Amino acid sequence: MNIREVAKRARVSTATVSRTINGSDKVKPATAARVRKAIEELNFLPNTHARTLVSGKSHILGLIISDITNPFFPDLVKSFEDEAVQRGKEIIIGNTDYNAKRMAGCIRRMVERKVDGVAIMTSESDPALLEDLTRRNIPTVFMDTGKPGPHWANIRVDYGQGIREAVHHLVTLNHRRIAFITGPMNLASAQTRCSVFISSLKAHGIFDSALIEKGNHRIEGGAMAMKALLKLPRRPTAVIASNDLTAIGALGAIHEMGLRVPEDISLIGFDDIAFAHLTNPPLTTVVLSRKQLAATALAALDALMQGRRDSLANLTIPTHLVMRSSTRAI
DSSP: OOHHHHHHHHTSOHHHHHHHHTTOTTSOHHHHHHHHHHHHHHTOOOOHHHHHHHHSOOOEEEEEESOTTSTHHHHHHHHHHHHHHHTTOEEEEEEOTTOHHHHHHHHHHHHHTTOSEEEEOOSOOOGGGGHHHHHTTOOEEEESOSOOBTTEEEEEEOHHHHHHHHHHHHHHTTOOOEEEEOOOTTSHHHHHHHHHHHHHHHHHTOOOGGGEEOOOSSHHHHHHHHHHHHTSSSOOSEEEESSHHHHHHHHHHHHHTTOOTTTTOEEEEEEOOGGGGTSSSOOEEEEOOHHHHHHHHHHHHHHHHTTOGGGGSOOEEOOEEEOOSSOOOO
16 A cells, blocks of 8 residues: 555545644545545555655654653653644653663654654753753753753743642641651752742741752652651641652651551642542542643644744743542641
């Protein structure tokens, strides 16, 4: 089966078939629909390499994430792919595992595959590693890192809103010894969550630096940090975790020590992963919408690829607290 058979079935020229395959806006919608129907009926598979050579576009987008084992990121990948497929794009996924060398490898692979654009949905980006993308003017969307430029845009996540709501919720429940388990402090997002936590507690006059423990955004890190907090002469009455996996690890450590959530310690997570409402008790957490993040990233890439920088002025993703059963008044 070849392009001539498709053109014959659709009653158009081979050039029209080619333009339809490449997403040209020069083809009338009715004609394009007829061509796509012929392609489906004949089970025609376009030569993607030839398309790239002719059009200069690969119709491939890159997506770089931090940790594929964290349920937050598979949700983000699915949402991003759903959006990309609707635009006739494929995606290549790179998983950094919070490692700068792996980040460099991901970027190199994207460049080698001649991607049309890249979404870097991780906050451990090293500006020096992005040289290939910037030098080649590849449209790139960052999350919380990178500076806007002719071919780059930055999506800002308002972590502070969710953290402030979490602190306010616990204070209204009469908690005064509120602890925080951070993420890896080399991440801009983890630094932001921690600094907003500190400023929020200082505003209430209840900050105690002994109640901050380092985590690693993973379950085992949350468990270790929680055990350290429980060894303090005066343990906290409430804990906010930098993400939900950390909170789940903390929850396990609390149970292991013979204590209960929320009767003995209130607990709040961050992200609202799918498992958050399945814990015992269901986890009070801060929602960061993966669907909204993916849709915003794709829209920004579209705008960059089409040279429409005027639509990139305010790319902000809000966060907000959702209350379940892991907090209570004391």
